[in-house]
Amino acid sequence: MIQPGGATLPSLLKQAGYKTAVIGKWHLGLGAPGQGPDWHGELKPGPLEIGFDFCYLLPTTNDRVPQVHVENHRVKNLDPKDPLWVGDRRPSPNHPTGKTHRNTLKMDWSHGHNQTIHNGISRIGFYTGGETARFRDEDLADEWIQQSRRWIAENKDGPFFLYFASHDIHVPRIPHERFQGKSALGYRGDTILQLDWSVGELMKILEEQGIEENTLIVFCSDNGPVLDDGYKDGAEEQLGLHEPNGPWSGGKYSVLEGGTRTPFITYWKGRIQPGISKEMVCTIDLAASFAAL
Numbered sequence: 001m002i003q004p005g006g007a008t009l010p011s012l013l014k015q016a017g018y019k020t021a022v023i024g025k026w027h028l029g030l031g032a033p034g035q036g037p038d039w040h041g042e043l044k045p046g047p048l049e050i051g052f053d054f055c056y057l058l059p060t061t062n063d064r065v066p067q068v069h070v071e072n073h074r075v076k077n078l079d080p081k082d083p084l085w086v087g088d089r090r091p092s093p094n095h096p097t098g099k100t101h102r103n104t105l106k107m108d109w110s111h112g113h114n115q116t117i118h119n120g121i122s123r124i125g126f127y128t129g130g131e132t133a134r135f136r137d138e139d140l141a142d143e144w145i146q147q148s149r150r151w152i153a154e155n156k157d158g159p160f161f162l163y164f165a166s167h168d169i170h171v172p173r174i175p176h177e178r179f180q181g182k183s184a185l186g187y188r189g190d191t192i193l194q195l196d197w198s199v200g201e202l203m204k205i206l207e208e209q210g211i212e213e214n215t216l217i218v219f220c221s222d223n224g225p226v227l228d229d230g231y232k233d234g235a236e237e238q239l240g241l242h243e244p245n246g247p248w249s250g251g252k253y254s255v256l257e258g259g260t261r262t263p264f265i266t267y268w269k270g271r272i273q274p275g276i277s278k279e280m281v282c283t284i285d286l287a288a289s290f291a292a293l
Contacts, residue, residue, distance in 0.1 A: 001028060001029035001033055001045075002028055002029075002050050003033075003045070003050075004045050004049040004050055006050075007287075008050045008051045008287070009051070009161075009163075009286060009287045009290060010022075010047075010050065010051030010052045010161060010163070011050060011051030012051075012287060012290070012291045013051075013159075013161045013290060013291075014051050014053070016159070016291075017158070017159055018158075018159045018160055018161050019053050019054075019155040019158060019159070019160040019161070020051060020052045020053050020054075020160070020161045020162075020163075021052060021053060021054040021055065021056075021151050021155075021160070021161070021162050021163070022047050022052050022054075022055045022056075022057065022162075022163040022165060023055070023056045023057075023144050023147050023148050023151070023162065023163070023164055023165070024056075024057070024058065024144050024163075024164055024165030024166055024167065025057075025058045025061060025062070025165040025166070025167045025170070026046075026047065026055070026057040026058065026059055026060075026070075026165065027060060027061050029046075030043045030044070030045075030046045030057075030059055030070070031043060031044070031045070031046075032045065037059070037086070039066070039068075039075055039078070039084045039085075039086060039130070040075075040078065040080065040083065040084065042073040042074070043059070043070055043073050043074065043075070044073050046070075046073065048072060048073065052163075054072065054151060055070070055071070055072055056069060056070070056071050056144070056147045057069065057070040057071075058070075058140065058167060061167075061170055062123075062137060062140070062167055062170065062171075062172060063113055063123055063124055063170070063171050063172055063230060063231075064123055064124045064125050065086055065115075065116050065118070065123050065124070065125040065126065065127040066084060066086050066127045066130060066133075066134070067118045067119065067123075067134050067135055067137070068084070068130055068133040068134060068135065069133070069135060069143070075130065075133050076133060077132050077133045078130055078132065078133040079130075079131075079132045079133070082129045082130060082131055082132065083129045083130070084127065084128075084129045084130030084133065085127060085128045085129055086125065086126070086127040087125070087126050087127070088125060088126065089126065090115075090126055091126055091128050095116070095126065095128070096116075096117050097114060097115050097116065097117065097122060098113065098114030098115060098117060098122025098123075099114050099122075101117060102114075102122075104117070104120070105117065105120055105121065105122060106119075106120030106121065107120065107121050107172055107174065107187075107231055107232070107233060108231070108232040109122055109230060109231055109232065110228055110230055110231060110232050111228075111230055112124060112230050113171075113172075113230040113231060118134065119134075119136055119137055119174075121137065121172050121174065121231075123172075137172060137174035138174055138175065138176045138177060139176065140167055141166070141167075141168065141175070141176060141194050141195075141197070141198050142176060144164070144166070144198070145198055145201045145202070148162060148164060148202060148205065149201075149205050152205050152206070152209060153205075153209060156209045156210075156211055161290075164198075164202060166195055166198055168191040168192070168194050168195035168198070169188060169191040169192055169195060170229075171229045171230055171231050171233070172231050172233070173187040173188050173190075173191045173231070173233050173235070174187065174191075175187065175190045175191045175193070175194040176194060179191070179193050179194045179197070184238075184240070185238050185239065185240055185242060186233060186234030186235060186237070186238035186239075187233040187234060187235070188227070188233060188234070188235040188238075188239075189238070189240075189242070199219065202217075203217075212269055213269045213270055215268070216266065216267075216268045216271075216272075216293070217266065217267040217268065218264075218265070218266050218286065219263060219264070219265040219266075219267075220262060220263065220264045220265075220283055221262035221263055222262070222283075223252045223253075223259060223260070223262065224244075224245050224248070224250065224251045224252050224254070224258045224259040224260065224261065224262060225244035225245050225251050225252060225258070226251050226252035226253070227239065227244070229252070245258035245261075246258075248261055264281050264283075
């Protein structure tokens, strides 16, 4: 949880007159420490308290409950007559889980990830209710691109910062149906195609709005690759010749280079010369670099 009051990347840019937004995965906590989120009330503190003007969030990683969107301080489309309950204990003896109803799952689990079932996939944790607020995993990328298109169009006439936090390729890897089976590398490969599509759509939005040449784009990741991360999605069996961490040993959960060396790509038409740099870069450096620019 990032506590309000400290300097953050969005708060620094806000001081320079930027509009700021985060759209996507938010695995940094919501609500006051020790109290937990009030799913039917205001979900604060959160991104709006640390420098963002707008947020449209998956409030956890999607292998954890609940599967709802949070827009600014509220769960979107939540019906007060259908209370959303989230907890770490089974709410009733007959509550379906990935263990008790394993034969109903459209994606089986390999370890953990066997509690509440949503959209045919069991997750970490328990929740009930909130049916009108729940989303389909397959629609996440489309929804976030749509929200990004709207927000960029509304803020294109001034400086802005959008943190687009894709859920691809975090588990459960369930891409939209139009990508399923397209990579010949299973769902993991298909979600890489979906991620590539998302980046392309964001580029198109900048071009359509006429601001491509005045926008710095940074593509980066938080950790190295993992294949079996709790679900039987064919990631290992259908890997083919793909080497997710290239020449490096280790991966996610490891301090070896396979776990800490990640893609870092920058693009600024007319300002950044295409090529490969051997400079050491850390995402912590971004705040200082952006502030200097």
